[in-house]
Amino acid sequence: MAPTIGGPSLELDRAGTNPRALIDPFARAITYLRVSVTDRCDFRCVYCMSEHMTFLPKADLLSLEELDRLCSAFIAKGVSKLRLTGGEPLVRRGIMTLVSSLSRHLASGALKELTLTTNGSQLEKYSTELKSLGVERINVSLDTLNPDTFREITRWGDLDKVLAGIDAALAAGLKVKINAVALKDVNEDEIAGLVEWAHGRGMDLTVIEVMPLGDVDESRLDQYLPLSIVRSRLVERYTLEEIDYRTGGPARYVRVKETGGRLGFITPMTHNFCETCNRVRITCTGTLYMCLGQNDAADLRTPLRASEGDQLLHAAIDEAITRKPKGHDFIIDRRHRQPALARHMSVTGG
Ligand code: SAM
Ligand code: SF4
Numbered sequence: 001m002a003p004t005i006g007g008p009s010l011e012l013d014r015a016g017t018n019p020r021a022l023i024d025p026f027a028r029a030i031t032y033l034r035v036s037v038t039d040r041c042d043f044r045c046v047y048c049m050s051e052h053m054t055f056l057p058k059a060d061l062l063s064l065e066e067l068d069r070l071c072s073a074f075i076a077k078g079v080s081k082l083r084l085t086g087g088e089p090l091v092r093r094g095i096m097t098l099v100s101s102l103s104r105h106l107a108s109g110a111l112k113e114l115t116l117t118t119n120g121s122q123l124e125k126y127s128t129e130l131k132s133l134g135v136e137r138i139n140v141s142l143d144t145l146n147p148d149t150f151r152e153i154t155r156w157g158d159l160d161k162v163l164a165g166i167d168a169a170l171a172a173g174l175k176v177k178i179n180a181v182a183l184k185d186v187n188e189d190e191i192a193g194l195v196e197w198a199h200g201r202g203m204d205l206t207v208i209e210v211m212p213l214g215d216v217d218e219s220r221l222d223q224y225l226p227l228s229i230v231r232s233r234l235v236e237r238y239t240l241e242e243i244d245y246r247t248g249g250p251a252r253y254v255r256v257k258e259t260g261g262r263l264g265f266i267t268p269m270t271h272n273f274c275e276t277c278n279r280v281r282i283t284c285t286g287t288l289y290m291c292l293g294q295n296d297a298a299d300l301r302t303p304l305r306a307s308e309g310d311q312l313l314h315a316a317i318d319e320a321i322t323r324k325p326k327g328h329d330f331i332i333d334r335r336h337r338q339p340a341l342a343r344h345m346s347v348t349g350g
Contacts, residue, residue, distance in 0.1 A: 021078035022317070024290075024324035032081040032248055032279040033074045037067060037095060039284055041088040043119050044155040045143075047181055047210045050217045051155060061284045064098045066304055070286060073313050075105050080112040081248050083139075087284070090122035099133050106134040113248075117141065117179070121157065123165030127172035137175040139206075140166055144180075144187045145197060153186060170201065177204040177247075177264075184225040191230055192237055199261025206251045206264030211293070227267050234263075248278065268293070274327025280320075288317070290324035298323070 022030035040055050041048075062070065071082060082102065089095060105111035116130075117139040130138070142162060144150050150159040169176050178198045182188065191207060198205040209227050212220045234240065239257035246253070251264030274291075281289045286301030298320035303312035 020076065022321045024321050026326055028277060030278060030280055030321060031079055033079045034083045034085055034279060034281045035067065035071060036086050036283050037084055037089050038087040038092040040091060041086060042091055042121055043157045046153055046218055047223055050215060056285060062286050062301065064094050067098055068101045070282060070300060070304060071102055073310050073317060075110050077317060082111060082114050084116040088119050089116050090118050090126055096129055099130065103133045120162035120165040124168045127169040127174055131172045131174050138169060139177045139179050141179045143183065144190055145193060149187060177206060179206050179208060181208045181210055182225040182227060182230050183210065183223050188225055192234060195256060195263060196259060199256060199259035204262040204264060206266055208266040209268055211268050227265050288320050290320060294325050296323055
């Protein structure tokens with residue numbers, strides 16, 4: 001069992017509403033926090049990182065105690081869903097100590113869901129413990145079932161290890177959703193195969209459009225495959241039934257009649273989903289990004305470290321939320337070959 005850190009559980013007020021709730025200038029309630037616990041990773045996916053990445057000095061990272069304090073401040077402000085991500089969250093040393101301490105907010109009812117997005121490489125090791133700490137669902141990123149293509153995409157990954165990790169997660173009773181980035185000429189012929197495989201094992205599948213974040217050696221134009229194309233190809237083969245299912249994230253779901261499983265589409269490029277955005281993200285150094293697709297950010301590490309009390313931190317979070325923008329405007333075309341933002345996805349997490 002991981003050692004514990006963190007303070008007491010946070011209680012909701014008696015009316016069941018939170019007077020300190022975070023509401024942005026466009027009347028969107030911020031209830032979902034994604035936390036990148038490390039910018040490091042054991043893979044180097046071609047759409048996420050360049051082969052030779054420079055990572056943050058370890059000394060710049062928030063400690064696990066500080067990450068707990070930061071997350072707890074957001075939970076006190078009405079965040080009810082928390083996703084640990086990265087980089088690869090399960091390669092952060094002591095990560096289970098953080099999961100264990102955050103799980104007290106599940107026990108108190110303040111947090112409805114504690115989850116993570118992982119590349120799956122460490123799931124054989126951690127699945128049972130994650131489940132025992134109250135994690136119910138996880139997202140595993142997997143873009144192909146072909147070992148050579150997997151190696152081509154992840155550069156360093158081992159497909160067998162990831163598949164064994166997914167088996168371990170399912171065996172531990174975790175619900176698994178597979179996330180696949182649609183990549184032109186790389187896995188575009190495999191999407192139907194991924195649907196059949198995931199649905200055959202009781203897992204939802206979500207396909208994602210590649211976003212122009214960070215310099216990744218390859219041209220984004222060569223990688224980008226609009227999901228409108230993926231969808232029209234799937235429609236030739238399957239009946240896609242519109243359903244209302246939502247997970248609190250940006251995916252729009254259909255049911256595939258032939259498999260009975262759910263298929264999600266995340267379309268930041270072809271369909272702007274910002275109107276209903278309920279999310280903010282913090283990096284492993286305590287920088288808060290109010291939008292994945294904009295550069296504006298707030299430093300929470302300074303107020304966090306300035307005093308033992310959380311007053312300054314709460315004030316900094318409130319101020320930042322007043323700056324949450326209406327949305328992003330990613331473009332990938334011949335005139336926009338440079339990344340829209342210099343920041344890699346591994347800094348803010350998916
Ligand atoms: N390492 C973990 C993983 O791969 O699941 C968590 C972090 S990763 C940055 C989170 C998600 O972002 C993954 O599903 C990954 O496929 C996706 N991703 C990374 N770079 C992306 C990009 N440029 N466009 C779209 N999705 C991206
Ligand atoms: Fe690592 Fe995830 Fe980025 Fe791949 S997508 S390099 S697994 S952080």
